[in-house]
Amino acid sequence: MPDHLLYGVAYYYEYLPYDRMEQDFQMMEKAGINTIRIAESTWSTWEPKDGVFDFTYLHRVLEAAARHHLSVIIGTPTYAIPSWLAKKCPDILVETHRGPSRYGARQIFDITHPGFLYHCERIIRRLLEEVRDYDCVIGFQIDNETKHYDTCSPRAQALFREWLKERFPTPQELNQEMGFAYWSNSIADYDDLPDVRGTINASFAGEYSAFQRHLVTEYLLWQRKLVDEYRRPDQFVTHNFDFEWRLYSFGFQPDVDQYEAAEAVTIAGCDIYHKSESHLTGAEIAFGGSITRNLKNDNYLVLETEAQGNFGWLPYPGQLRLQAFAHLASGADGVSYWHWHSIHNSAESYWKGLLSHDFSEGAVYQEACVIGNEMKRLSPKLLHLKKENKVAILAGNRSQTAFKWFPTSQMGERPELDYSDYLRWVCDACYELNLEYDILNDTARDFGRYDVLILPVLYAADESLIQAIDSYVKKGGHVIATFRSCFADSYLKIYPDAQPHGLTACFGVTYDRFTKPENVSLASDTVALPEHTNVSQWMELLSPMGAETLCTYDHPEWGGIPAVTRNHYGEGEAVYLGCYFDKEGLKALFRTLFPDFGLTVPSLSFPVILRTGTNQEGHKIRYYLNFSGTEQTVPVETSGGTELFSETPVAEGQTLTLPAWGVNIIEEQ
Amino acid sequence: MPDHLLYGVAYYYEYLPYDRMEQDFQMMEKAGINTIRIAESTWSTWEPKDGVFDFTYLHRVLEAAARHHLSVIIGTPTYAIPSWLAKKCPDILVETHRGPSRYGARQIFDITHPGFLYHCERIIRRLLEEVRDYDCVIGFQIDNETKHYDTCSPRAQALFREWLKERFPTPQELNQEMGFAYWSNSIADYDDLPDVRGTINASFAGEYSAFQRHLVTEYLLWQRKLVDEYRRPDQFVTHNFDFEWRLYSFGFQPDVDQYEAAEAVTIAGCDIYHKSESHLTGAEIAFGGSITRNLKNDNYLVLETEAQGNFGWLPYPGQLRLQAFAHLASGADGVSYWHWHSIHNSAESYWKGLLSHDFSEGAVYQEACVIGNEMKRLSPKLLHLKKENKVAILAGNRSQTAFKWFPTSQMGERPELDYSDYLRWVCDACYELNLEYDILNDTARDFGRYDVLILPVLYAADESLIQAIDSYVKKGGHVIATFRSCFADSYLKIYPDAQPHGLTACFGVTYDRFTKPENVSLASDTVALPEHTNVSQWMELLSPMGAETLCTYDHPEWGGIPAVTRNHYGEGEAVYLGCYFDKEGLKALFRTLFPDFGLTVPSLSFPVILRTGTNQEGHKIRYYLNFSGTEQTVPVETSGGTELFSETPVAEGQTLTLPAWGVNIIEEQ
């Protein structure tokens, strides 16, 4: 854990068109930048030929960093292999569902390949030996946005067979759980298991996805073990976990079980990229932050986020600063840009850094100077912000995989929305209402510390999770589940009894019919829904078994059928949403429900975002973030404190004026 | 031929998550279900290892079926191969235009592979031996929705070379008919014939498609011969022919010459799936039924149709019943659902059966109970309905293939509409006007029994067909041809003389220019067209040579040029449509023409569908089907009879009230 806020950049000395490191580091110091991350792309630089090493550049950077008071995070350089390695072991290049790969891009190798692992270990050990004597090295990033790269090599598939045998000792057990009789896929001998790439069996394919995710965990743990042999006790180990990519960090990461893989790090890290300019909302900062914070239930590092970012994300004046403090408000202990200078060749030249290609002290750099110096000054107040959210949202990779095979669309049609859209639907409704949330993994079982537990499209839920939910409600918890929750077991085998499986008593409702809504809207006597709340994507025809109907469908044929229900169960309550509908409708529903569940919905809402936590001194910190281009005047919700930027006292009943894209921070007395 | 209406389901004992067959069969009996189809997906169940057989499940099902008075149709289990077979003969997996295949899906093998045929024959013979002693087995389905799976194996291509040599003994003849000189493709030796997959020659590729279709016929005939060695005289042989798939059964099947392949069955069968809920029109039931009825010119079986079907097809109350009787009204002797229970794993879990995943007696099952018991009661009245339609529509696989290569779009652009769209345009106009039609193959030559013969985009027509058309009109027939008809010979070689080839006298018209209409509409003095009848996709600039102009184009440059013409020829008349236009315009044209052609256009039209035929007692049966969510009051067009559901008499001048999605059946005295 760092003892001050890290403000950093990724620095690529080896990418420079000419040597200007001294000038770069001077500019960093001026900007208040205190950390650089280096080395993660440099294998071909450190080891230009097989077994020939050259760390000249490394030492030059480390020595200069030390001189310029820059801390250094060392990335192990293994996410991009040198060309000579691909020539030496051609089958290192990953064989995927789409066939073999060609050398060129990063992340195109088979992480189970022994030759890869051999060379990987050698370069990591050599690098760690080189850096061990530098005090400026504060930690290590193992690999970079690691995935399994869809490895389907014979080697990986042989490992998968062993994985299956552990879980299903006989082919007959496998046949039964996977439903292999379908289309004559059943096997009498494990040797008959076919190449997984041809399968049409969602259970089988889904299990392979789970196996592939586990390969990532194993690989990261293996690198961690290597690093542990060299690192000092004060040095941390992190990894930059990232998110489902939709040209920005949109959703839950499908290819890594991050909650499991986080075992490999001492401090969680992440990469968050998001739209900017008029599209900046802060929602991804909150979403990605919630996941990363919950990986270790602690503060985390934003190891990469955009400076000028992708083409079309040129920050408006104020936005870079707003973003930086929004990360801290979510519990980050540091923010690091990708990257320092814009690149002059290759692929990502238009993913621009703090500096443009001309290295001038441009507008974005100038705003970074403001931020860096504010962060330096406020570090003691803002570091290690502790958050105690009362809303938990459950997410799971297996449910996500299920949506790949069984989307909310007709077979053969491309779904409009996917798993992460539904997850974000719930998260963003909370975000916009300033209901701060945690995102827990579906392996969590103890929800006792939360007032509300939300299950968005939690398709795959095993019996122990179902019992945990039931038990949580019985003991006074409040659960809100959406359509398609608890529908199948972990192997995506649909439960053959009343839905939602094992929870019909808890929710007081069941259903056996669902369809695609067309021209359907939501009606309610009890919820103050917006004028027209459109139902789309999915609707279940609910049959209450004791639950109260909160909303019904409005439609010529399905009209009057319950759509949302609420049930008292044990000491708690359980709400079931049988359909997807407009986010404004969901917010209306939350506004109705949450006060009954013991949670105050703040009067402030998006675009003014309110984030809170407790600092190291035990004081409550309130961030007021204005995600709009319009000045906002907001009431201060505290009995008194100090606005930290201006160092001015703030009293109850007072109002704050937030400029466009502005931020205020109040520390309570 | 069954002696009662079959009401059935596909039943997959081997797919069940737990054994509940007794309960299932009891529920079937209660519902009036009298038939199950089994076994077509079961190869890996019956033969779990190469040469090791286990028919325990089969006997268990057959014994229970007999106990529960269920007839059984046995499917030969050959459309999905076991994994061990693919491991044993890897080149069984089909090599297609897209390259080699992987194991997993059904229908991914090369039907010309001797190893496949060897194992196929062995499992079929073993199965037939097992079932021969069961009285409850009423018939066999050979294979399942068989296609050629685009086999392009060296084996298949060698057979194709022989196919060509039979038709073109010398390469020079082949060069000339195919136009191989184009782009230097001509060959001097059959050994130089290239892999068909690279060709840009539509004639060559089109002939390969015809060859592939013929492989299907040969394969089905081969299975039929095997079945004939075992079956009893009272047992039928059928096959579930299906249709061009556009996420539902939309059009003419491009990959099978069904009229030829039907030789392999004693009773035609088909699979019809269609949109539901507010999109249910019944048009596919009529369309698919017309084709299947004309395969053997007799009654047929609907071997598969949807219960709850694809996601988004949850039937409204009444729709399942309406659909079932609509099939019977088209000449079906039975209706069977795919399938009994919804599947808990694999790929088609959201293609739901009569029962949902929870096996409960849900709403859809309950409606099936009504239908089953009505069908049981009315079977003597409704079985073997004989239809004598007066409109014939000609369709052909070669014309269809032509549209793949020469669509109604610019080269390189994706066409908006394809062959089947134009076919359906004509069929659906007839359907909506309650003009019942037959769909004949382009091999038909005797049209004498029809009042009207329609040729929608009959691109490829050989000389004998052209003569048959000419002769039909001369003798008093009425033909309506659209644009792009009789343009090329069977090898898709465009006729090098005046268009439509060989029929300029018959139609009294010719043309040598055509283009894509933009901002063109249809004008007419003689046809009561809707206000604006848009012309799109294709327009020919017609030059009448004696024909009367019915419609002209409305356009700044092409305005006034004839678009639709009508010609007296011999004793008959010939109408030519030079362009595609709105369906409402086509219906207006039909309303003008048909009375002159001796056919009354009923006053009732869609959404009220009227279907007629003669039952076994020689009585006329009139179905009134309401394909709308609104109650309809309609006049009864008969001098008197009995409404069969209510068993109430109906008199002339009386009206019927059809509820939303309702059906009435009148048997005339």
Place this chain on the structure above:
Amino acid sequence: MPDHLLYGVAYYYEYLPYDRMEQDFQMMEKAGINTIRIAESTWSTWEPKDGVFDFTYLHRVLEAAARHHLSVIIGTPTYAIPSWLAKKCPDILVETHRGPSRYGARQIFDITHPGFLYHCERIIRRLLEEVRDYDCVIGFQIDNETKHYDTCSPRAQALFREWLKERFPTPQELNQEMGFAYWSNSIADYDDLPDVRGTINASFAGEYSAFQRHLVTEYLLWQRKLVDEYRRPDQFVTHNFDFEWRLYSFGFQPDVDQYEAAEAVTIAGCDIYHKSESHLTGAEIAFGGSITRNLKNDNYLVLETEAQGNFGWLPYPGQLRLQAFAHLASGADGVSYWHWHSIHNSAESYWKGLLSHDFSEGAVYQEACVIGNEMKRLSPKLLHLKKENKVAILAGNRSQTAFKWFPTSQMGERPELDYSDYLRWVCDACYELNLEYDILNDTARDFGRYDVLILPVLYAADESLIQAIDSYVKKGGHVIATFRSCFADSYLKIYPDAQPHGLTACFGVTYDRFTKPENVSLASDTVALPEHTNVSQWMELLSPMGAETLCTYDHPEWGGIPAVTRNHYGEGEAVYLGCYFDKEGLKALFRTLFPDFGLTVPSLSFPVILRTGTNQEGHKIRYYLNFSGTEQTVPVETSGGTELFSETPVAEGQTLTLPAWGVNIIEEQ
């Protein structure tokens, strides 16, 4: 150089469904057609088996042509190989980025393959020997629309390695210029150079594209050398260069360096296809003509253009004639249709010729008769039209390649507009304003004879070009550069200093930020912009360093920032456009600027197109072309002359009446 206007067709005797050559040639004579192009698709006809030759058809055609006074252009038959050659040397079939190819289409071989070249040479020599004694043969077309077919064979890649070594003797130099350190791509040994197909490095990939283009030049020069061994001094050598294809001849050809490859011909040729009917504008005729004219700075041949063309291009009455004279007005010495008769088989049956499939004397043929006879009569007046345009537009293949890798869109998103769109934006604005332009290659350095030099998105510019631009302006030239100009060197390495590189003094402006405009429009006090001039695709935030601001952005955040600037520099002026905006806005800007730059903007504008030049007699020729379906009355801008079609005198102050799609030509006294 021909001594009369060529009016021709491509003639395929070998494609005829029956022998009708005599009739065809009689029809040609009647139409005034004086030239046929033959033989370019005939390899399999002349050499049906390896080493077996048969030129019967060739002699038949040449003898008949001579009898019918038809000149003949002989195409070398090498763009489509016979099947036996692909069987003999399977690796002749080109290996591309998408993998190996299959036989069938044209242009699917590796032009570096020695076996290909061997057989190529043999057939060319044999053909040239056969035709050498025919007087009617006036010239040769070497190959046909030659490209590199994306050859990525090991052979081609080995040649590429040598190409790189010449430019970068050491791997370290290559690493540095390419930026290979990025993603660990650097190499220590040339043997480690990976397969170019996997690369993510735009500099490396871009250089491979340049190498591939050079292969085309080498190949054409090689064929030229062969032809030179046989041809008579009076026989020309040409090639039909073509354009970036977007279902018509849209843009700059990305796969050939035409300015370099033109060394292989004695007279430039081109193929121009364009939309027709209501979409006919003539813009492609001017655009393609400008490029082709500038290849040799001389007159050129239109070797292929459409008769009836693609489906949907059926010419309106008058359009075929308008098109023919528009080509002459751009400096063509001949116009030849692809092709004489429509083809009855294979792939291009719907790319129709002068004759439809029925060979009748249809409307299009009849219009050709008018044109042919007019061209015969006016040939002395219209041949060898010399053009002296004052506007030069610079285009370059490397800049074009850059847009493939760095488009004006986010990474991962499909750009709306590409390089050629921006080039056409400038060209079409000039065209519509009747400002005739030349298109020069980016290797041009002497711009002295032009009043205005325009640089549309000239992304890649080496130092010598930058100096030439600077020097041109200093000496009194006027340059207009758009956004993204002079941003990178020839290797697509972005210049690491102030943008536009090396020209900040010249333009008096710089910038380091750019973004995607959303809801941005252009504002100006000095330019009479249309009401709302939308800015889209790309915007740079300009910082004037002495330049005057002509336009600013209108936007809540970027409002007021300069968008277009103008700078006096030396004796000249330099205008910089920081963004893309509506073409009408660009025309308004040109109307403001051009008079100041010494160029009169004609009062006539599109759809009336005015083209001028000087004929052999030294008289000024003025074409008035009406690209609309509406009659146009236009003032005559001359002190007097003769309208050539009508042979009537025209005086100053008089007006001309141009019928719809009509053309007038005035020869000044």
